[in-house]
Amino acid sequence: MSKAVLIDGLSILNRAFYGVPDLTNSEGLHTNGIYGFLNIMLKILDEEQPNYVAVAFDVSAPTFRHKMFEEYKGTRKAMPEELRQQVPVMKEVLEAMDIKILEKEGYEADDILGTLGRRFEEIGAEVSIISGDRDLLQLATDKIKIRIPKTKMTGTEIEDYYSKDVEEKYQVTPSEFIDLKALMGDASDNIPGVPGIGEKTATKIIVAYKNIETAHEHASEIKPKKASQNLVDYWEQAKMSKVLATIDTQCPVEFDPGAMVFKDMYTSKAYLLFKRLEFKNIIARFDKDALPKEERLSPAVLLKSVEEFEQAVKEDLEGQKSRGEQAVAGIYYHPQKPEGLCVSLASRPEPYFAPAEQFDCQKLADILKNEGYLVGVMDVKETLSWLKLDKDGVFDTSIGAYLLNPLKDSYGYDDVARDYLGMTLPSEKDIFGKTSHETVFLEQQERFMEFVGWSGAVARRGVSVLTQALENAKMDKLYSEIELPLAFVLRSMEDYGIRVEKEELKAYGDALVSRIHELEENIYDLAGERFNINSPKQLGVILFEKMRLPYGKKTKTGYSTSAEVLEKLRSEDPIVNFILEYRQLTKLKSTYADGLEGYIREDCRIHGKFHQTITATGRISSTEPNLQNIPIRMELGRLIRKVFVPEDGYVFVDADYSQIELRVLAHMSGDEQLIQAYKEDQDIHKITASQVFHTPLDQVTPLQRRNAKAVNFGIVYGISSFGLSQDLSITRKEAGEYIEKYFQTYPQVKEFLDRMVSDAKEKGYSETMFGRRRPMPELKSSNFMQRSFGERIAMNSPIQGSAADIIKIAMIRVKERLEVLHLKSRLILQVHDELLIEAKAEEIENVTKILREEMENAARLSVPLEVDIHTGKNWYEAK
Template sequence: MAGEGLRENAAMSENTLLLVDGSSYLYRAFHAMPDLRNAQDEPTGAIYGMINMLRRLREQFPARHAACVFDAKGDTFRNQWYAEYKAHRPPMPDALAAQIEPIHAVVKLLGWPVLEVPGVEADDVIGTLAAEACRHGRRVIISTGDKDMAQLVNENVTLINTMSNETLDVAGVSAKFGVPPERIVDYLTLVGDTVDNVPGVEKVGPKTAAKWILEHGSLDGVMAAADKIKGVAGDNLRKALEWLPQGRRLVTVVTDCDLTGHVTDWPEFEALALREVDREGLLAFFTRYGFKTWRKELEDQLGRSAAVGNQAPLPPGQTGDLFGVTAAPPARAVRDKRYETVLDIETLQAWIERLQAAPLAALDTETDSLDPMRARLIGISFSVTPGEAAYVPVGHSYADAPAQLPLEEVLQRLRPWLEDASRPKLGQHVKYDLHVFANHGVEVRGYRHDTMLESYVLEAHKPHSLESLGERHLDRKGLSYEDVCGKGASQIPFAQVEVARATEYSCEDSEMALHVHETLWPRLEAEAGLRRVYEEIEMPVSALLQRIERNGVLIDADLLARQSQELAQRIVALEGEAHELAGQPFNLGSPKQIGEILFGKLQLPVVKKTASGAPSTDEEVLEKLAEDYPLPAKILEHRSLSKLKGTYTDKLPQMINPATGRVHTNYAQAVAVTGRLSSNEPNLQNIPIRTPEGRRIREAFVAPPGHVIVSADYSQIELRIMAHIAEDVSLMRAFTEGLDVHRATAAEIFGLPPEQVSSEQRRYAKVINFGLIYGMSSFGLAANLGIEQKAARDYIDRYFQRYPQVKRYMDETRASAKDKGYVETVFGRRLWLPEINSPNGPRRSAAERAAINAPMQGTAADLIKLSMLAVQRELDAAGKATKMVLQVHDELVFEVPESELEWVRTEVPRAMAGVAQLRVPLLAEVGVGPNWDKAH
């Protein structure tokens, strides 16, 4: 709320001085951005981040006067005071050092005055400017994430942290640190600063420091009372008494530095007036460093200016349309980690009060199982600010474990906050934690953010574990599960982990999630399409998937047992038939023995070889050989039935949850780069349905008495999306008029009236329609149809002649993907293609094919997710007992009371068809049956 008021008041920009801690921003930009490179392989990520941060700041906090302040090279006066000052800081990474000079240049091009004073730290320059501005009645806004700067806050000076959206005025400093701004130096002296290598009082953290200062009035008061302070903390204080005056001197921001030659004309500050943006200079800069999108937008702007005459310069303090979307600045650095183990009610209650007051709190669970439906709590951690967290152990059971609070009492006290939807929460892989709390009867509400999903929406092609996010975005390497529990046979359950070690591990998970969020969320905020995907699709879908997983699906275990027995008999028969064809017994599960029989004894042609040079016996090879030889066909059938038996008919009954009598799959939301969900433990999306045996597996997914299974799926969804994206008139007409699209395509390709198209010609057209969606070449089409490659090429040429907009879409998409490195869905999901410019030909070709298909497959994924949400809203609004139990690609499966069947038959397809307005109508079809197979 304070931030909103600040923005409103900032309209009085004439009297405002905006100061930026540029050196802090350098590192934040470097660590937040990926390793971007231009065509010359020069690092550009920090440059990119710096530009975006300054633009965003200038837009949100208009001011007439400003400065971006950087540290100069070399030592400062503090090094003369204390030789060990900052002695442990690692050297600047080479990739960042290479970007310093261009960053200074582009900051100036953006109109910012730049200050760099030799021998004086940026903090002291900012402190001096702020003090002078206040003396002349000006208002000062300081943009920084450095807690040391809180000492500068007064009635005229406010700190803002654009990463965390935190605003610190006098009241904000007192609330955050427990002491007012005029006592921050005393506070910092006691606590110390490990980053700058300034010792404090050993074992004295923020709480103790604030408590002492409040009790004794000041650092001097604390020092005077040192003999009266008891315990280890008192002993350490007395040991540090000689050092503390020097420590206070080191952490005090100097506010009277000599800035002669750097800032003149006090108090008018005209040397610090924001200037108009140098567009011509920026154009050359963007060209030099490969910022193509910004360059194009600038070229457009300059072109418009030329067309209408000289455009007026941007007024100081205003940004206009400054060249593209705004990315967010990176997260503040975490200097000191303060983790607390909660073993008593008083401490727990104090943390609950902090959680209730927090604008956003991170939450994490530690459990005894990875199975979300069975996991029980071992501990809970939470954090309200990066670097600070608490862990509440409730289930550690090793021999000398400390006494822990009873789980039920902890949950009872936390429940009002946990179940309050108005208290914003975040986590990493929130769906799992929702399950864990639900296992204990707690329905957590108010989850606003999931760092795993934030990462997935921003960069789906990269890993999304918290450990990898910390390394990639914060340059922080956290503890892994193996670090605390061990590996392999020696791994211990989490309940056996020492509480102190568990505190370190779990607290780090909570506060690092909050820290990662500070980096990722502003980037999402700045991109409207990605933010919509995150807020309107992924986050609500995560909550819905948790409901679907808990619903589970009913399995007929007896039917599967009978199927398993039948499969076993058929597998044994196939082994006998294969042995007879081979003329000897052999192991049908051994690729080596299969190779010896096929290519040694029977001398079958070698289709391809493995990396080691041996003849391959993979599925593709066996399918090719099966066209002419019976033994490979038997081996393939044996493999297929063995997989069905091992993966489904044997395994599914073992996966029935004894508490619910159902199978509960897990939907992985952040795996497929296209946005599709994947199912595991068990995988219910890959049940083979092209064979009778595979289809029979679905017979075992049944409805309970008084219910039926309903299946609803989209008709030809990817072709419809192709028609929408390509805006092809012929394809759009076929769908709009409800024609058989494959027959219509065949009529176009073969130049026939639709009624004269043969079934074979329609089959060809169907293969072409779907093949081109997946970027199929003439070679692939020839192989698929069993025709000559020239004939396949002729068919494709004829197709593109009749559907020219499809050809245009494909060509433009390839070109755009090469330029941007990604393609997008209709809804704005970004689908990255890391190999699109690869020097490796096959990889590049595969990426080009993916570029064509990904927008359609990704849009289909978005549509089915939107459909899930729309249908569930309808079910909830109507108070229906119908349950969504499965999602498989473009299909939703429901368990429906017979009394609700007619409603479902009408309303579900209507809701699915209405989730988006494309250029062609969406069509959802419904099937009904006693089991999943019969519902098709």
């Protein structure tokens, strides 16, 4: 028996739009509705395997079934702009997939579906109608099934209704369902119904009288009395509602089964559209043989011998040189089993994969180096774990892609292929899922070979495209002089790691436990009872119900006890300070006292990870563990640094930029007063306090200096009067006056920040002193809060990004100086504006000199860069 699937286009698109989190492609097109629609449709088509498929749409805005009800048309809720722009694209996708679209002027989609459903039923076909609108339940029969999808976070669930299922759930037949809707109405469909008659009463009435006409004749018998009276008073409205609820199954739509025959959806046209929409999961359904030739990357092949490789390299070199090209190859080192090196050459469609157990992969890499190849890699820092590479002979496509768009989450081969090569490839997760690489290699070797082959080929192909893109964006020097050399510095830092004294770590943990127990007892005493301090629900009851503290905000799960709420309560009761300290110390214990132990290797050192493609501003980030996030405002937090110690015979030398971001602000703004203050080496916070608060310099109080410091640093981050008032516990008006006085004192700073915002709005991105770009899509948002956030980012990114670039330059130069002088001291840690050197005891003076010279001269500013340097037998003493 043949089968037809008929889909209510706008209904499913609407349901998908609200059920799937917002998605946008690189063009800025919202795609969540389309993506959700396709997932629902493909799930159903996979299940049904139909002979016929069609999708019905309302013409323009939904039309109503009778002109006399036109007044209700205006009450329909307007379609969100983000959804409206997806409708024509959805139709374009369906057309590309060879799926028939049906529309009829003057009729709604459900009229078309009802008519087609009845016609297919008449010729003996089974029918599935897919819609989110329960009005269509009136169409259910023994052969017409209504399928209602529900999109949830866990996936799509579908409710199925034949006529018997409608009766079972609603106690009425499909035809009686029309009368049920006529009584109870439907706000989403602008069916007014009868006031005072809800679903329960409407169901009782239709079960008893079968339709509204009979019910009206027996209105005096209906209970409750209000329903009885309203059925009489609103009888005309009830009749109108029934007409509105009734689907026309005889609308004049052409019935041509041949035009609805279900064909192969995965056409080349559909492929190109899915590429544009960036639907990788759906693209994975396409047969690779159906892809355009330029989209087909060959899987790698196993290398047979070094001689074969050398011959292939020779032929490749001749070909590239004959064309006057730079010899470029791509490599990818696969670190998991089977470990090995993939090499992609321009003259060979199939890259080579050389298993490490059979080949000396370093030797293969050296062959490329010795022949003068520029080698494209994905993530050179990680590749350096297995291969020695020369920074003058490599190009890191991941770093290049990051510089061009630092807002993305990942820069893998599939991301580079999509964004810069116009190709859509399955990701590593798409290929392997949760299966080990070794299992896939053993059981589906071609899939594994595709992965390593694509990784090598994209690394090679990306070199020229990304090099040109970086030149066009004027970030080629930023790449070659800062980011690429930095990757080699970070690799060496990870390799050296930092030593941890286990006994000191245990003692630190014990001290935390002791203080945590003290805090618990203090909290219980003040609360008057014992409770779970870690339970926000229990803590909320204690603070806001038992102790009756202000600012209680009750949510569905109880009172909010967030850090923001507790900070407001600090002055209300001593218990709050104890709770805040308790939270900090329990986090310290779990994250550091307990957490660090798991990262200590056999050499008694922690080899953490440093990342340069994570933050949008260019700052380096740290993980496994995050050593950049150690609390330093409280003494117990700072004491964790005591567990980090140098190797025997070495000491720590710690160098920290003094107020680097404020100095960058002074330079970039050109503000004369700010520049002069730094040139005279004055206390910038005291000077600001003196000028903002109109107080003689020698009479500035510690409180005034502290407030001025908050304003100084707040200005760098685009702080608002509200934010400053929260930081200083003052009124918003006072905070606003502080900021206004600050800008009166340093007028060119205000001009600079305003210029940064206007430039970012015009260009779409901000720039650092070194040309690093940070795109600003927030500035174009229709949401006021998002735009305001974008303006603060536009003010801060050039400053924070320039400071990040400066310390990166310093890191590169410090490492180079240490190596040129053949010193045994080594750079091991970077934390924001701070560098930590593990220095050989006899090299301290030399290391201190190198740090000061390279850090202070990393950039030429109109104000001096100052560095504070300390030494110590542990990180705490050095800091």
